[in-house]
Every structure is written in C-alpha cells, then in structure tokens.
Amino acid sequence: MTFALKYFVVFLLLLSVFNQGMCRCTFGEIQIGTVRTGREIGGQPEWKVAVINTCTCLQKHVTLSCRGFSPVKPVEPWLLLPQGNTCLLIKGGALPAGATAHFTYAGQPYIFRPVGSTVDPSCNQ
Template identity: 35%
Template sequence: MAPSLKLFSAFLVLCIFKQGWAATCTISNIVVTQAKTGASVEGQPEYEVTIANNCICSQSNVMVRCAGFSSVEKVNPALFKPLDGVLCLVNNGDGIFQSSPIKFKYAWKTPSDLSPASSQINCS
C-alpha cells in the first residue's frame, strides 16, 4: 500500500507542476514586433516581422490579427498566411517554441497592424 501511495503522490505533484506551467502561458506570451530593414521592394519600405513566444510551453495554431495585410514582396505562406482578411495563421499552425521565433519580411507603404489573437498552449 505504501508504494502505491508514494506513486500516487508523485503523480499528483507532477500533474500540479505541469498545470502550473500551462496556467502561466497565455496569448500575451506571443509577442509580435516589426522593424524597417532599410531596404525597399518595388519602391516600398521593407519590414521584418518577428513572432516570438516567451513562454516555456510551445504554442501552436497561432492566429494574428492582420486586417488589410498587403505586401509587394512575396511572403512564404508556411510562415504567415492570411485566411479571411482579418486573421493570419503563423507557422502553418505548427508550434512556436520559446527559443525559435518565426521571422518573415514584407514590403508595403506603411507597417501593418499585427497583434496576437489566439493560440493553443502545449505543455507536456
């Protein structure tokens, strides 16, 4: 009986610990920044976007608000894909990890207003 109780206690502590990490991660851990690169494409200024996850848990199915996003420079749709004129899917829906931000460049008259909308938190 005692070994079973110890095993159950260890399992319970592990579950609480795991949930603790997940509880600390939210969409606010997805940070979108952009900066001019100094280059221009077809006469439009180029911007580099970085989408980072500052949480220890990966986040997948990351959606970014991107209403009106346009670019004269081709953007790899596996990295950033407009879906419906309002939301864009990041990294093909695959996880974004704390140490591996997603980066892409686009060129347009003005910087696009990009902000995190939703994600799925993956703590395992």
C-alpha cells in the same frame, strides 16, 4: 508535529498554485516586433517581423491579426497564411518556448497582434 505538518501542506499547496501559474500560457505571451530592413521593393519599405513565444510552453496554431494587410511583396504562405481577417503563422506548426519566427514583407507598416494559439496541453497540467 501536526503544527509542522499543517504548514508543510500549506507550503505545498502554495507551491503548486505558483507552479501552475508559471506554466499556464495564452497567446498573450506571443510578442511581436517589427523593424525596417533598409531595403525598398517596388518603392515600398521592406519590414522584418519577429514573432517570439515568451511562454515556457510550446504554442502552435498561432494566429495574428491581418485585417487590411496587403503587402507589395507578400509573405511566403508557409510562414504567414492569410485566413480572412487573421493569418496563421508557420502553417500552424509549433513555436517552442523562447523560439522566434521571422518573416519579411514590403509595403506600408502594419501592426500585427496575436489573436489566438493552442498551448501544449501537457504544459498546462
């Protein structure tokens, strides 16, 4: 009986560790893809950017690198708000698990990278 109980407790501990690992998110689970739309604005190509939360948790206050980002056609500030060398996505609002935020800009190609986010605290418990 104690033999089975030991293995059951070990199994529960391993399952708990595995589940915690699955729920812990960072801004590293934010994926970004950029494609050309085929349009030109002011002689510059237009780009469509998709920011995807691949984590199983809601993330908010998602910030992207934007140092030197200077588009000919700026992004709506409620979608991408410049704040020094970073930009705040959707006014810091929630990007649910599996959700995608899109925005377009015209100008030179720019490689956005996630640099920060806040994960829903209830998800990391």
